[in-house]
Amino acid sequence: xxxxxxxxxxxxxxxxxxxxxxxxxxxxxxxxxxxxxxxxxxxxxxxxxxxxxxxxxxxxxxxxxxxxxxxxxxxxxxxxxxxxxxxxxxxxxxxxxxxxxxxxxxxxxx
Numbered sequence: 001x002x003x004x005x006x007x008x009x010x011x012x013x014x015x016x017x018x019x020x021x022x023x024x025x026x027x028x029x030x031x032x033x034x035x036x037x038x039x040x041x042x043x044x045x046x047x048x049x050x051x052x053x054x055x056x057x058x059x060x061x062x063x064x065x066x067x068x069x070x071x072x073x074x075x076x077x078x079x080x081x082x083x084x085x086x087x088x089x090x091x092x093x094x095x096x097x098x099x100x101x102x103x104x105x106x107x108x109x110x
Contacts, residue, residue: 011038011095013088014104015060021053021084022091023104045094053087056080 010025012035022043023035040050059080063070070077084103091101 008100009098010100010102011091012102012104013084013091015057015084017061017064019057021057021060022101025102043095045091049087049090049094053091056083056087 012023012025013021014023015021016023016037019037020040022038022040024038025035040053045053060070063072063077063080070080072080088101088103092099095101
C-alpha cells in the first residue's frame with residue numbers, strides 16, 4: 001500500500017458481514033463518508049495473519065443475527081473481542097510504522 005507523505009494511512013479494524021475486516025479511513029470520514037474496504041491480499045501481510053484475520057471475521061458472521069446483537073455467551077463474545085484486539089497488535093507489527101491500525105470494533109448493545 002503506497003503512502004502519501006502528507007496523508008497518513010489509517011486502517012480501521014472492524015467486522016462487517018462478508019468482508020475482510022480492514023477499512024481505509026478516508027479524508028472525508030469526518031463528513032460521514034464511509035471507509036473503504038481493504039483486500040487483505042493487497043497488503044504485505046503473512047499468510048498466517050491473513051488466515052487468522054479472516055477466521056476472526058468468519059466467526060463474526062457466524063455469530064451475526066441482524067438486526068439483533070451478536071449471538072453467543074458473554075464468555076464467547078469477550079474471547080472474540082480479545083482475539084480481535086490481539087489481531088490489531090499483530091497487524092500493527094506486520095504493517096510497520098507507515099500505517100496506523102485502529103480498533104474500530106464497537107460491541108453491539110442489546
